[in-house]
Amino acid sequence: MFGTYLMRELTNRKKHTAIIAIGMALAIALVIIVNGVAAGVRDAQSSVLASVYGVGTDITVSQTPVAPTGDGAGQRPSFDFGAADGQTTDGSTSLSQSRLAVDRDTTTFDSTTLETVLAVDNVSAGTATLSLSNTSFNGQIPDITQTQEGTAAAGPTDGGAPRGGGPDGGGGSSFDVDSFTVEGIDVAGVAVGPLTSATLTDGRTFESTDSAASVVVVDSAYATTAGVAVGDTLAIGGTDFEVIGLVTSGTSDAATASNTYIPLGVAQAVSGLDGQVSSIYVQASSSEAITQVQSDIETALPDATVQTQADLASSVSGSLSTASTLVAGLGTWLSILVLAAAFLIAVLFTISGVTRRTREFGTLKAIGWSNRRIVGQVAGESVVQGAIGGAVGVAVGLIGLLAVNLAAPTLSAGTTADAASAAGFGGRGGGGGPAAATQVAATTDIVLQAPVTVPIILIAVGLALLGGIIAGVFGGWRAARLRPAEALRSIS
Template sequence: MAVFFTCLLGEVRRRGWGVVSLAVGIACGVAVAVVVTAVGTGVERARDGVVASSYGRGTDLTVSGAPGRTVTGAARFAGGQRITVAGRGPLGAGVVAAVAGRSGVAAAAGGLTLRVTPVDGAPHRATASATAGELDGRHGYGGYGGYRGRNGTGDYRVDGVDLTAPALGPLTAATVTDGTGFTRAQADAAVAVVDTGYARRAGLRVGRTLTIGGTDFRVIATVTAAPGAAADVYLPLRQAQRLAGAQDRVTTVYVRTTPGTRAETVRTAIRRGVPGTTVTTAAGLARNVSGSLPVAAGVAEALGRWPAIVAVAAGTVLGASLTRASVGRREAELAELGVLGWPRWRIAAQVAGEAVTGGALGGVLGAALGYGAARLVQAVGPALTARPAGGHTSRVALCAPVGVPLLLAAVALAVGGGLVAGAVGAGRAVRCTG
């Protein structure tokens, strides 16, 4: 065995350029595979982060009003502001409990989304009923009902947070940057948590007061959410309901399924048990995101891992071709080894060992090249845009995460490619010495 490895090492050194050519061929395929896999993973994570920023981490399903549902009652005017319920019409009292009682539901929490708009002058006329589309943020809040915000700006979104289920809802995706977040004891307190971006624009900080609809809310924390976050201000759900005059009503129910339960199964159970609602899975929520990010994610999903597989396969085919050509040039040399008494299996193992060594070197080189290329993509790649339904358009940096498991898998693939190339070369070597 020692003689075999001594001969193998000597042959690798003697055939330096041949081994390097094999290593480079496999390394190119491995590097492409690493970059493609890293970019695909980064795009998928970014899309999932945008979805989580609007619907919360751990949200598997959302329940909202049926399409075309109307919002009952006029917009409320108080303190020089117009307060409207955003999105589809609010769901009635008891819907959260009804959803929570469905089979496969681990937890459910309600949420109420409002749009607050400063107004000029006295109202001309309040409309008694409005369709969901008229109140949806995608159709604009500024001009509804004969009002307009000052200079067309100043409106913001408020999310009512169900403090009886703090582990669900949009606020779970935010990170507290200053102050302390909500507690269960503040379920009916006049307190607010404000997004850092809105806090800068409005000149707010922890301890200051934000007035909404004539009610003063003390800011207890500022938070930073993932890109695409929809809300500017978070209030306890009861306070949001009181502002909108929609006691015991919610616009969205956030649902977490029990482990091992298919979301589609739970979706069917909710639709049957709670009629007149729209139930959307996490995949459906992702489809509601617009911009270049979902387009990139769709391309990544459509291609899957095929580009990586093709790149590794191409590198392996190139390595096999180089190994086979090398054996063809060494036929006389290999024949001499047979004359000296080397058995065929030993000659084949010698050739295969050289190819595996080249594959291992190619794996290390390809992993290093792939890691560097992924870092370059992350540094200079274009920013992608994303906008959840009813949320803000944001720019998401293109990331390409490369972890140790991916690098180890790349090296393993390269060694596998070396084995395939070695098997091809060994087969020809055996025929040459037969």
């Protein structure tokens, strides 16, 4: 009887059923689309972050930057030349010097910090890196000796012969300053780190026997611009390194985290930063443990900056960031608003339906139907209406996501130097000198793909049923309050 009565009501009150179901369907479709797009944006952000921080990195640990004091790490690179430096030919002296040092906005800390981090509960893996910049100076100046002699013999005011030498032959100078980033990494094959997301395109990657070798793996994009290939040598901090492999970002078109990668111990030795690292990549044992691990590390290392992937996501800029903001703000609130409106419509229409059926329910009570039976009937009708809306909403939502995926909107994304450097190691792929390193470090185009996941569909169907149940509760409450005598009297 329950099923028959329910079906008869739904099929004979089509308009009523359709209004509730359409309202619910719109809300559910919006929830699915917003959630799908949000998941797509999150995936895109993860993809961008993975290209910078590596796959599997849940947390990064760095030292909060401090104001520089005196010479040394953190200072502007400077090049000092003595009078006898350089080679002099044709009245010009060629000078060349290379320095490997940490960026001004990066602070190093003791590598034993890694042991502290690894001792934290639910940390499954961790690795330390040292982020450096190699800055080289190449230039030609007029022969210093010749200039000094000319000055002494004729003096500036006696109309002697003009100065010669230099690249233009007239006493001028030419300088070239180049910079690229160098990442010192553990070559022991740990599960996390900046190279875990990279794909080898030529040569080989590091082996554990490379820990003390002067070998370098180069980002493919940088290798192209620098004109180096596997087997070539690359000068880093005044030492020649053999290029053993080329890598590219494995998850997107973005550049990898650094222009070059060298063994950590070698990086520390060449830069004069023995026992120092600039950041630690941490993998938690589960996603549920990330918050606890972050908190425990912050407790163990009160001076450290500890950031999760969610924190790092804020470093992603560009239209991807705009999309993320839109989805998180407007999309979520729109979903909530439409869902609330759909619930309200369902509740009001159900109550209205019960009021219209006062005579019907009064009669049923008069012939012995219990309140419970009538409430169950009303609630059952509402739940089925919600389920119909949910089913239609899921279909519309899936079509919407399909449309998004077919349209495949392209979003640009980058990691900003400010945010990344706060993490201690981002913003390093740009090259082009120190000035460029403070701008957007890695920019890429990401095609947005909104995934369809079973949990989202289950949540959507659950919401539809919840809407039906809420409407049923209100409608049932209204029906239960009807006294049979009053219900029958109201029609006479």
